[in-house]
Amino acid sequence: MLSLKKISFHLFALGMLVITVIPFALTIIISLSPLDLIAHGEVDISKFSLDSYVYILTKFPFDSWMINSVIVAFFVTVLNLVINSMLGYSMARHKGMGWLLFVIIACMMIPSQVLMAPTYMLLAEMGLINSYLGLILPFIFNLFFAFLMKQYYESMPFELEESAYMDGLSEMKTFWLIIFPIAKIPLISQAILLFTANWNAYLWPSIIGSSSDMYTLPVGLNSFHGQHEQFWNQIMAGVVLLTIPTIIIFLIFQKYFTKGIATSGLK
Amino acid sequence: MKDYVCLKDICKQYDNSDSLSVDSFELSIKKGEFIVFVGPSGCGKSTTLRMIAGLEKITSGSLSVDGKQLNDVHPKDRDMAMVFQNYALYPHMSVKENIVFGLRVLKQSAEEIAEKLKWASQILGLDELLHRKPKDLSGGQRQRVALGRAIVRNPKVFLMDEPLSNLDAKLRVSMRNEITKLHRELSATTIYVTHDQVEAMTMADRVVVMKDGIIQQIGKPMDLYHNPANTFVAAFLGAPQMNLFEVEIVGRSLRFASGLTIAINEQQYEAVKHLMRVKVGVRPENIVADKDKLTDFPKDKLISAPIHNMERMGNENYVHITLGGESATLRVDSKKMHESVGDSFSFAFAEEYLSFFNSATGAAIPVAAS
Ligand SMILES: Nc1ncnc2c1ncn2[C@@H]1O[C@H](COP(=O)(O)OP(=O)(O)OP(=O)(O)O)[C@@H](O)[C@H]1O
Ligand SMILES: [Mg+2]
Numbered sequence: 001m002l003s004l005k006k007i008s009f010h011l012f013a014l015g016m017l018v019i020t021v022i023p024f025a026l027t028i029i030i031s032l033s034p035l036d037l038i039a040h041g042e043v044d045i046s047k048f049s050l051d052s053y054v055y056i057l058t059k060f061p062f063d064s065w066m067i068n069s070v071i072v073a074f075f076v077t078v079l080n081l082v083i084n085s086m087l088g089y090s091m092a093r094h095k096g097m098g099w100l101l102f103v104i105i106a107c108m109m110i111p112s113q114v115l116m117a118p119t120y121m122l123l124a125e126m127g128l129i130n131s132y133l134g135l136i137l138p139f140i141f142n143l144f145f146a147f148l149m150k151q152y153y154e155s156m157p158f159e160l161e162e163s164a165y166m167d168g169l170s171e172m173k174t175f176w177l178i179i180f181p182i183a184k185i186p187l188i189s190q191a192i193l194l195f196t197a198n199w200n201a202y203l204w205p206s207i208i209g210s211s212s213d214m215y216t217l218p219v220g221l222n223s224f225h226g227q228h229e230q231f232w233n234q235i236m237a238g239v240v241l242l243t244i245p246t247i248i249i250f251l252i253f254q255k256y257f258t259k260g261i262a263t264s265g266l267k
Numbered sequence: 268m269k270d271y272v273c274l275k276d277i278c279k280q281y282d283n284s285d286s287l288s289v290d291s292f293e294l295s296i297k298k299g300e301f302i303v304f305v306g307p308s309g310c311g312k313s314t315t316l317r318m319i320a321g322l323e324k325i326t327s328g329s330l331s332v333d334g335k336q337l338n339d340v341h342p343k344d345r346d347m348a349m350v351f352q353n354y355a356l357y358p359h360m361s362v363k364e365n366i367v368f369g370l371r372v373l374k375q376s377a378e379e380i381a382e383k384l385k386w387a388s389q390i391l392g393l394d395e396l397l398h399r400k401p402k403d404l405s406g407g408q409r410q411r412v413a414l415g416r417a418i419v420r421n422p423k424v425f426l427m428d429e430p431l432s433n434l435d436a437k438l439r440v441s442m443r444n445e446i447t448k449l450h451r452e453l454s455a456t457t458i459y460v461t462h463d464q465v466e467a468m469t470m471a472d473r474v475v476v477m478k479d480g481i482i483q484q485i486g487k488p489m490d491l492y493h494n495p496a497n498t499f500v501a502a503f504l505g506a507p508q509m510n511l512f513e514v515e516i517v518g519r520s521l522r523f524a525s526g527l528t529i530a531i532n533e534q535q536y537e538a539v540k541h542l543m544r545v546k547v548g549v550r551p552e553n554i555v556a557d558k559d560k561l562t563d564f565p566k567d568k569l570i571s572a573p574i575h576n577m578e579r580m581g582n583e584n585y586v587h588i589t590l591g592g593e594s595a596t597l598r599v600d601s602k603k604m605h606e607s608v609g610d611s612f613s614f615a616f617a618e619e620y621l622s623f624f625n626s627a628t629g630a631a632i633p634v635a636a637s
Binding site: 157159160162163164165166167168169170173178181182184 | 372
C-alpha cells in the first residue's frame with residue numbers, strides 16, 4: 001500500500017531527478033541548435049543538426065585531447081587503487097604505524113590550493129611541466145581513500161594472509177593475489193569516483209598542460225571561447241562528448257558503486 | 268621409525284608480554300602420527316601450532332622437520348598446510364579455486380590439478396559445491412573446503428587449530444570421524460589443536476596436555492586416562508571428571524574430611540606410607556553404586572551421602588553427592604536409579620582403582636602393580 005511517506009519520498013526523488021536532468025537536457029538541446037537560435041533562447045527541433053559536433057571533431061585536435069584525458073584519468077585511477085590499498089593495508093596491519101595515521105589526518109586538513117604553488121615549482125624543477133608525468137604524479141594517491149581502505153582491511157581476518165603464506169605465497173604475491181582483489185567492491189567505487197573526478201579535472205591540467213598538445217578535454221573545451229563570441233553550441237557539444245564515457249562507466253559499475261558506498265569501512 | 272618433527276626446548280614470549288606463553292616445549296613426532304594438543308583456553312596451544320607453521324616467531328629453541336631446521340624459514344617454504352578455526356577461505360574465490368589455489372602456486376600441471384581436485388571433492392563430498400562462493404556455504408561445508416584445500420597439497424605436516432569448534436554438536440561428531448578416517452587413509456603427519464578432551468581422546472595417536480604454556484604430559488590417550496601424571500591431567504581428561512579428595516593417612520587407611528575412613532591395600536600403603544596427607548583420585552565409573560554389586564562389599568566399606576544434584580544423560584545419570592564438604596560425581600545406570608535429589612545414596616569405592624597424588628605438588632604417586 002502506498003503510504004503518505006512513500007508518496008512524498010517518490011515526489012522528492014522525482015524533484016531531484018528533474019533538477020539534475022534539466023541542465024543536461026539543455027546541454028544536449030543547445031549542442032544541437034544553430035547559434036542564432038540560442039542567442040534568442042528559441043528551440044526549434046526542425047533545425048537540430050550535428051554541425052557543432054562535426055565542427056569540433058574536425059577543427060580541433062579533439063582526438064588527441066581525448067587520448068590525453070584517457071591516459072591521465074586511467075593512470076591516476078589505477079595508481080590510486082594500488083597505492084591506496086597498499087597504504088591502507090600496511091596501516092591496518094602494522095599498528096606501529098599509528099603516527100602515519102596522524103600525519104595523514106593532518107595532511108587531509110591542508111586545502112589543496114595551498115599545495116598548488118609548491119607542487120608546481122617542484123614539478124618545474126623536475127622538468128615535468130607539459131608532460132604526462134606532470135599531469136599524473138601529483139594525484140597518484142589519495143589519503144582519504146587510503147584511510148577508507150585501512151578501515152576495510154582492519155575488518156579482514158589476518159588468517160586470510162596467513163593461509164596464503166601457508167599456500168606458498170610471499171608477502172608481495174599475497175598482496176596481489178589475495179589482499180588487493182578481496183577489496184574489489186570498495187575499489188570499484190573508488191575507481192569510479194577517481195576516474196570521473198580526474199576526467200573532469202580542469203584546474204591542475206590547465207596549469208601544467210600549457211601547450212595545446214598536452215590539453216586534456218576540459219582544458220581543450222575551454223579554448224572554444226572566442227575572442228568576441230561564445231560558441232555555446234560547440235562548447236555544449238564538447239561537454240556532451242566529455243560526459244559520455246563517465247556515464248558509460250557508471251552504468252556498467254552501478255551495482256558495485258552503490259554496494260561500495262554502503263559497505264566501505266564496515267565490511 | 269625416526270622422528271619426523273622435532274621441537275626442542277621451544278619457548279615463546281610475545282613482545283608485549285612479560286611471561287612465557289610457551290615454556291620449554293619438547294616433543295618428537297613420528298611420520299604419520301596424529302598428535303593432539305589439548306588444554307584449557309590460553310594454555311599456549313595455538314601459539315605452539317603457529318610457531319610450527321612459521322606464523323609466529325620462535326623466541327628460543329629449535330624446530331626441525333624431516334631433518335631440516337626451520338626456525339627462520341618463511342611459512343611459504345615450510346610445506347605445511349593449516350586449517351584455521353575460522354577456515355579463512357578466500358572470499359573472492361569459488362570453492363574450486365580455493366581448493367586448487369595452493370596447487371596453482373606450486374605451478375602444477377592442469378591435468379594434475381584437475382585430478383587432485385576430483386579426488387579431494389569426492390572424498391569430502393564437495394562435488395555439488397565447487398562453483399559456490401564461501402559465503403554461500405554452511406559452516407560444515409566451509410570446514411570441508413578448508414580440509415580439501417589442505418589435503419590436495421599433500422604437505423609434510425597438517426596443522427589444525429580447533430577446526431570443529433564452530434560446528435554444532437552433531438556435526439562435530441561426524442566431522443571428527445571424517446578427519447580420523449581421512450588420516451587413516453592418508454596417514455599424513457597431523458598436529459591438531461583442541462580444548463575438547465573428547466576430541467583429544469577419540470582422535471589422537473598421542474595427546475599433549477598443556478597448561479599455562481607448560482606440557483603436563485604426553486602419551487597415548489588411554490595411558491593418560493589411566494596413568495595421569497598429575498591432578499591436572501587427571502581432572503582434565505574424562506567426563507564427568509575424576510573425583511579428587513584431600514585425605515589424611517591414618518594407619519593403613521585414608522581418612523576423608525567427612526571423617527569417613529577406608530582401608531587401602533598393601534601396595535597402596537607402601538606408596539604413601541611416608542606421607543601425612545595425599546590427594547586421592549577415583550573416576551566416577553570406579554565408584555560402585557549398582558545395588559546388586561554393593562551386596563558383595565562388607566558393611567564397613569559402604570558409604571552413604573546425600574544427593575545434591577543429578578544430571579540425566581539417558582542411559583545413565585550423573586549423580587553429584589556431597590562427602591564432607593567435598594563434592595563427588597558418580598555414574599549410575601538410570602534404570603536402577605530410584606532416589607532423587609536430597610535422598611541419601613549408598614556407594615563404595617572400588618579401591619584397586621584409586622590413584623594417589625602428592626597433595627602439595629599434585630604429581631602422581633606411583634603404586635606398584637599387585
Ligand atoms: N599476539 C599476542 N600477543 C600477546 N600475547 C598473546 C598473543 N597471542 C596469544 N597471547 C597469549 O599467549 C597465551 C597463549 O595463547 P594461545 O592463543 O596460544 O592459547 P590457546 O591455548 O590457543 O587458547 P584458546 O583455546 O583460547 O585458543 C595466552 O596467555 C595469550 O594471552
Ligand atoms: Mg587457540
